[in-house]
Amino acid sequence: MPKSISKGKSNIIKLKFDTSWKYAPAPESKNAATIKSQYDLFINGEWIKPSGNKYFDTINPANEEKLSEVAEANAADVDKAVTVARKAYEKVWKKMPAKERAKYIFRIARIIQEKARELAIIESLDGGKPIRESRDFDVPTAANHFFYYAGWADKLEYAFPNRKTEPLGVAGQIIPWNFPLLMAAWKIAPAIATGNTVVLKPAETTSLTALKLAEIIQESDLPPGVVNIITGAGATGAAIVNHPDINKIAFTGSTDVGKIIQRAIAGTNKKATLELGGKAANIIFEDAPIDQAVEGVINGIYFNQGHVCCAGSRLYVQESVAKVIIRKLKDRIESLIVGDPLDKNTDIGAINSRQQLDTIHKYIRIGKLEGSEMYESSCALPGKGFWCRPTLFTNVAQSNRIAQEEIFGPVLAILTFRTDDEVIEKANNSPYGLSAGVWTDKGSKIFNMTKRMRAGVIWANTFNKFDPSSPFGGYKESGYGREGGLHGLMPYLNLNALSP
Amino acid sequence: MQRIKSLLIIPDFSLSPRIDQVGVEERTSRFTKRSIKKETKLNGLKLVLNMIDLTTLEGKDTNGKVNQLCYKAQHLHDAYPGLPTVAAICVYPSMVKTAKKALGNSGINVASVATAFPSGQASRDVKIRDTKYAVANGADEVDMVISRGKFLAGEYNFVFDEIATIKEACGDARLKVILETGELGTMDKVRRASDIAMHAGADFIKTSTGKISPAATMPVTLVMLEAIRDFYYKTGKMIGMKPAGGISKSKLALHYLVMVKETLGEAWLSNEWFRFGASSLANDVLMQIVKEKTGVYQAANYFSVD
Numbered sequence: 194m195p196k197s198i199s200k201g202k203s204n205i206i207k208l209k210f211d212t213s214w215k216y217a218p219a220p221e222s223k224n225a226a227t228i229k230s231q232y233d234l235f236i237n238g239e240w241i242k243p244s245g246n247k248y249f250d251t252i253n254p255a256n257e258e259k260l261s262e263v264a265e266a267n268a269a270d271v272d273k274a275v276t277v278a279r280k281a282y283e284k285v286w287k288k289m290p291a292k293e294r295a296k297y298i299f300r301i302a303r304i305i306q307e308k309a310r311e312l313a314i315i316e317s318l319d320g321g322k323p324i325r326e327s328r329d330f331d332v333p334t335a336a337n338h339f340f341y342y343a344g345w346a347d348k349l350e351y352a353f354p355n356r357k358t359e360p361l362g363v364a365g366q367i368i369p370w371n372f373p374l375l376m377a378a379w380k381i382a383p384a385i386a387t388g389n390t391v392v393l394k395p396a397e398t399t400s401l402t403a404l405k406l407a408e409i410i411q412e413s414d415l416p417p418g419v420v421n422i423i424t425g426a427g428a429t430g431a432a433i434v435n436h437p438d439i440n441k442i443a444f445t446g447s448t449d450v451g452k453i454i455q456r457a458i459a460g461t462n463k464k465a466t467l468e469l470g471g472k473a474a475n476i477i478f479e480d481a482p483i484d485q486a487v488e489g490v491i492n493g494i495y496f497n498q499g500h501v502c503c504a505g506s507r508l509y510v511q512e513s514v515a516k517v518i519i520r521k522l523k524d525r526i527e528s529l530i531v532g533d534p535l536d537k538n539t540d541i542g543a544i545n546s547r548q549q550l551d552t553i554h555k556y557i558r559i560g561k562l563e564g565s566e567m568y569e570s571s572c573a574l575p576g577k578g579f580w581c582r583p584t585l586f587t588n589v590a591q592s593n594r595i596a597q598e599e600i601f602g603p604v605l606a607i608l609t610f611r612t613d614d615e616v617i618e619k620a621n622n623s624p625y626g627l628s629a630g631v632w633t634d635k636g637s638k639i640f641n642m643t644k645r646m647r648a649g650v651i652w653a654n655t656f657n658k659f660d661p662s663s664p665f666g667g668y669k670e671s672g673y674g675r676e677g678g679l680h681g682l683m684p685y686l687n688l689n690a691l692s693p
Numbered sequence: 694m695q696r697i698k699s700l701l702i703i704p705d706f707s708l709s710p711r712i713d714q715v716g717v718e719e720r721t722s723r724f725t726k727r728s729i730k731k732e733t734k735l736n737g738l739k740l741v742l743n744m745i746d747l748t749t750l751e752g753k754d755t756n757g758k759v760n761q762l763c764y765k766a767q768h769l770h771d772a773y774p775g776l777p778t779v780a781a782i783c784v785y786p787s788m789v790k791t792a793k794k795a796l797g798n799s800g801i802n803v804a805s806v807a808t809a810f811p812s813g814q815a816s817r818d819v820k821i822r823d824t825k826y827a828v829a830n831g832a833d834e835v836d837m838v839i840s841r842g843k844f845l846a847g848e849y850n851f852v853f854d855e856i857a858t859i860k861e862a863c864g865d866a867r868l869k870v871i872l873e874t875g876e877l878g879t880m881d882k883v884r885r886a887s888d889i890a891m892h893a894g895a896d897f898i899k900t901s902t903g904k905i906s907p908a909a910t911m912p913v914t915l916v917m918l919e920a921i922r923d924f925y926y927k928t929g930k931m932i933g934m935k936p937a938g939g940i941s942k943s944k945l946a947l948h949y950l951v952m953v954k955e956t957l958g959e960a961w962l963s964n965e966w967f968r969f970g971a972s973s974l975a976n977d978v979l980m981q982i983v984k985e986k987t988g989v990y991q992a993a994n995y996f997s998v999d
Contacts, residue, residue, distance in 0.1 A: 206929055208922070209959040214736055214950070219728030325726060484919045485716025520926065528955040537728040634711040654713055 210527040211571075219537040221324045226314040228401060232263045234270055234424065235407035237277040238417030244269045249426075251400055254321040255534050255543040255578040263400045266423040271392070271432040274421040278363045278390040279438055281418030286390050287360060289416075295346035298386055300413040302339035305332065305378075308409065312402055316374055317534040319401040321543030321579070322497050324535050334659060335378035338677075341661035342382035345682060349387065352679055356688040360388030361464060362440035364685065365433040368403075369446045370396035370545050371500040371601075377403045379676050380443050381420055387685040389441070390419045392433060396446075397426040398546050431457070439463060441685065445502075448599075448625075448670045466674025466684045468502065468666060470599040471627030473648065474620035475505030475656065476610075479513045481632035485654070487521045490605070493630060493656035495529060495583050498541055499603040500549070502671075503628035505656050507596055508607045509616050515609045519587055522605075526570045526583040533575070541603060544579040553581050553602030560586045560595040565606070591619055599625070613638070617645050626668030630656045649675075706849045709888045710923070712880035712916055721911040724951045734947070735985045738978050741946045742769065743777040744964045746804055746935065748972045749784060750811075750903065756791045759784055763795035765999035770979045772995075773986070779975065780964035781834060785810070786827040793831035804834035804869070808859060811873075811902035813838035817855060824862040835859070836869040838902060841876045844886060852886075853893045860894035869897035869935055874913045875905040883913055887920035897933035903970065908938025911952060918956045931960065937970025943981040946974060 231248060233240040243264035250259045266274070286294070305312065309332045316327040349358045364384045368376035373395055384391050395403035407422040423429065430450075434442055434457050444454055445468040458465055475493050477486045493505025510518050534542035544550040561567055565586040574580040585605040589596050596606045610616040620629060629648040631639055639653045649667045652658060659665070664680035666672060674684045729737055747766050749758060759782075766779045781802035782792050792803045805827035809815035815823075824835055837859050843851045860868050870890040874883050890898050898917055901908035914936045921932045934953070940946055946969060953961050961967050976996040984990050 206926055208925075208957060210955065212954050212959040212962055214740060214954060214962055215733065216727060216729070217731050217733040219730055329726075480711065482711045482713035482716060484710070485713040485720070488716060488720050528958075537726070634713075654716065655719075 208524055210524070216530070216538045218533070220533060220535045221314055221317075221537060223314065223318070223535065226311045226318070228261050228315060228318075230261055232261060232400070232404045232424070234264045234266055234274070235404065235411075235422040236270070236274045237421065238411060238415070241273075243267065244273075249397065251319060251398065253318050253578075254398075254545055255575070257577055260318060261401065263404065263424040266394075266425040266429045266432075268432040270423055271429065271436055274392045274423050275363055275365075275433075275436050275438050277418035278392050278421055281416060282360075282362055282390040285416045286385070286419050287388050291347035291349070291388070294386065294388065295343045297413055297415045298339055298343035298346060298382065301409060301415070302336045302343060304409045304412055305336040305339065305406075308405070309333065309336070312374060312405055314535065315405055316402050317542065320370060320373055320399045321534050321545050323539040323542040324537055325539065326497060331372055331375045334661070335375045338375075338378040338382045338661045342386035342681075346386040349682065349686070352682055353686070353688050355691055357691050358387070359687040359689055361685060361687065362389060363438060364389045364391050364441040364443060365436065365439040366391055366393040366443045367430045367433060367446065368393065368395055370399040371497060371502070373399040374402035374406060376445055377406055379445075383676070383681045384443070384685050385419060387682055389685050392421045392423065392439070394423055394425060394430055394433060397424070400424045434458065441465065443684070444468070451672060464684065466666070466676065467672035468674070468676060469627075469670060469672040470625055471502045471504070471667065471671050472507055472597065472599050472623050472625045473503055473505045473628040473630065474507045474509055474623070474646075475630040476509045476616055476620060476632065476642070477511065477514065477518060478631075478633040478635075478638065479511040480634045481514075482634060482654070483514065483518065484521065486632035487518060487525055489630065489632065489654070489656045490522060491525050491529070494605045495526075495541055495603050496657050498544055498581070500545055500601055501657065503650060503657065504601075505628075505630050506600060506605060507620075507623075508605055509610050509619060510607060512609045512611055519607060522585060522607075523568055526585070527572075529570060529572070529583050531570065531572045531574065531580065531582060541583060544581050544602065547579055549601065550579040550581060553600060553604060556595055556598070556600040556602070556604060557584060560589075560593070560604070560606070563593045563595065565589045565593060565595065591622060597623065613641070617642065621647050624670040627666075627671035628652070703892055704888065706885050706889050709881070709885040712884050714880045714912065717880060717912045717915055721915050721952065724911065724955065725948045727951045729947050729951070735982065737947050737950050738943060738982050738985070739777055740962065741943065741950060741969065742975065742978050742982075743780060744968050745779040745975055746781045746783040746937070746968050746970045747779045747975060748782075748903070748937075748970055750806060754785060754788055756788070759788045759791045760795045761999045763792055765997060766796065766801050767799050769975060770983070770996060773979070773983055776979075776982070780968055783836065783970060786823060786830065786832070789827050789830040789832045802833040803831060804836055805830075805832035806836045806838075806902075808837040810836070810838055811904040813840050814842070817858065820855070821858060821862045824859050828862070828864055828866050832866055834867045834869060835863050836871055836899060838871045838873060839886065839890065841873055844882075844889075845877070849885075849889055853889050856890055856893035856895060867896040868894065869899045869933070870895035871899045871902055871937075872917075873902055873905055874900045875907045880912070880916050883916050884920055887917050888924070891920065891924045891932050895932060897935050897968070899935040899937055899970065901936075901938040901970075903938035909936035909940055909970075911948065914949065915952055915956065918953065922957055931966060933966040933968065934961070935968040935970055940969055940971050941973045941977060943974070943978045946978065
């Protein structure tokens with residue numbers, strides 16, 4: 194017979210997600226991946242020792258154990274890489290028929306697919322992201338970018354009718370640690386498809402999949418010097434930016450570094466695209482499909498531990514549904530599994546580095562000091578490594594720093610609003626403008642919102658969706674230039690008038 | 694955390710929350726990515742077995758067939774000791790007496806479909822008598838169908854009243870309300886019908902009769918589980934969930950279990966609050982359980998067909 198669990202006014206209603214039926218660990222095997230004990234610089238199709246003979250460790254953020262050591266490129270190495278890239282550009286790549294260039298890029302895409310499992314494992318080991326994401330998102334999307342731009346290589350005259358397209362030359366590309374392989378794909382694929390050559394530097398905490406990509410490029414027989422991958426920290430990046438023979442800088446990373454780059458290239462002929470920080474507004478109206486919106490908020494902020502420049506880190510909820518949405522969010526973060534990135538059931542992996550963990554902790558302290566209410570999942574955290582529970586703040590005001598500054602971690606700031614105009618004003622009230630989200634059942638409201646919001650990408654009733662055919666980039670301090678889609682070809686081309 | 698409010702507030706059902714089908718499907722695909730292995734799998738399979746309403750709902754059902762099914766319910770696979778029994782046997786009202794006798798004091802419930810199952814196209818009087826007949830013959834649970842025609846015509850009060858009336862006719866028997874989601878057309882309607890059923894007195898809400906395709910799907914079940922969750926937070930009353938039809942494989946059943954675990958949590962992970970309406974699921978679960986023990990799959994012939 195039915196038991197009515199709770200009767201009487203004193204009972205507190207609470208769901209219990211720590212169930213007696215538990216998931217057993219389901220770790221992906223590390224043996225499916227090969228990581229060398231030491232990596233050199235990939236220059237001119239070969240592995241070359243760094244001229245300073247210096248190497249630095251790369252660690253697994255989930256247990257702080259050393260995975261490998263990678264070479265530190267100094268200015269002389271950068272010069273070597275740029276020189277061979279220039280030679281490859283002038284002698285081989287620029288002259289090669291576009292359909293032949295495309296064949297190499299298709300080949301790279303296919304080898305990425307073949308090695309998908311290994312790449313996913315290394316991405317999770319080196320960066321801390323859950324294997325479910327590296328397996329289902331990072332690696333397949335990286336392959337798709339190569340496929341997509343390979344397709345454009347010999348069709349540029351259709352992409353830009355009545356224009357004569359001309360590659361720029363040598364592109365210096367500097368990528369971040371949050372999507373190491375995917376960002377390498379975003380950068381390399383359009384550059385080489387349009388006939389440029391590349392010197393790419395991955396982030397110092399996550400070099401391994403870029404170096405694996407170098408092995409793949411070697412295997413694809415791409416002509417030597419077309420893609421050069423050199424490792425190092427900020428000084429290496431600065432040497433690339435300041436090298437006189439670079440024609441184009443493509444950078445994804447923090448707004449602070451973006452500003453430095455912009456200053457450095459001012460007065461030169463170097464072109465640039467900058468994809469920088471963000472503090473995306475995710476807006477839920479009272480007529481939204483509530484449970485799906487809650488799920489979208491979860492994906493928007495806790496995807497990749499919140500290390501996403503377009504993460505939906507500012508949640509605006511219409512006051513009439515705020516209580517129920519906050520309750521649902523609190524329930525939902527209880528069912529997120531935090532732990533070993535290699536476990537197939539893990540939802541939230543390790544924070545990428547101690548430095549980033551310190552930044553996140555700093556902002557959580559600030560949020561508490563500012564008087565917002567903090568709520569975090571009750572899950573246990575592993576003893577070693579860098580971890581942060583999924584966290585949310587309620588009662589946040591527009592003037593709070595946690596609502597203004599990019600935290601780049603699994604921390605959500607929840608604000609409320611009353612009217613459409615109010616939320617648009619608040620959403621646009623940010624130095625950033627990379628992405629935004631709108632949740633409503635009403636189609637006309639979606640168009641009204643997207644028209645008036647200043648953000649490069651606006652998702653409606655979904656969040657964090659990416660496709661190679663869709664352009665991505667920011668407004669304001671989130672940078673300029675677009676990556677992906679037809680738009681992503683433009684930053685790598687001069688579009689000249691057809692000569693009469 | 695929240696205090697309980699009165700059960701008596703009946704909402705305007707046309708204002709039931711809207712559902713975004715794409716979002717629901719995305720969420721359900723996440724459940725299917727959980728890796729269920731070893732102990733988790735074995736414990737999950739036993740839980741599934743214990744949640745099954747072993748069903749026969751055919752025009753050709755006889756006392757003999759029902760007797761055999763009732764024996765199966767109590768002795769799922771005696772070659773493997775220590776297995777749980779199923780939760781209930783689900784039959785037509787005319788077979789309730791037979792089933793009740795065959796099950797004796799085994800602890801297995803008898804569930805009877807009623808209210809002019811499966812179409813529900815009969816007068817209210819007939820539906821009440823159908824229900825009372827089943828209960829009088831010993832049914833512990835009644836699976837009624839809603840009047841989908843009236844529901845789709847927007848006559849929510851009619852549907853509400855009918856469920857409330859049948860609930861009254863059930864007496865102490867637990868009432869499962871079948872929404873027949875395959876005939877409702879949209880997720881919005883599934884949610885609305887769930888809200889009506891729960892407010893009208895359903896103890897369980899159930900997806901399907903099994904006579905219409907599509908029967909139970911994970912997205913539909915998720916929408917109903919979320920309706921149950923909202924109702925629980927609003928009223929403090931737990932409502933059970935029964936997906937029925939179309940679940941014949943262990944792997945799928947385990948995905949449903951993951952969905953219950955991550956949507957409603959511990960309290961619903963028992964046959965008091967979650968059931969599978971299925972006829973062929975049990976044998977597949979048994980085959981998997983034996984495989985977990987021996988490491989090899991046995992042929993289907995080793996498992997009795999009833």
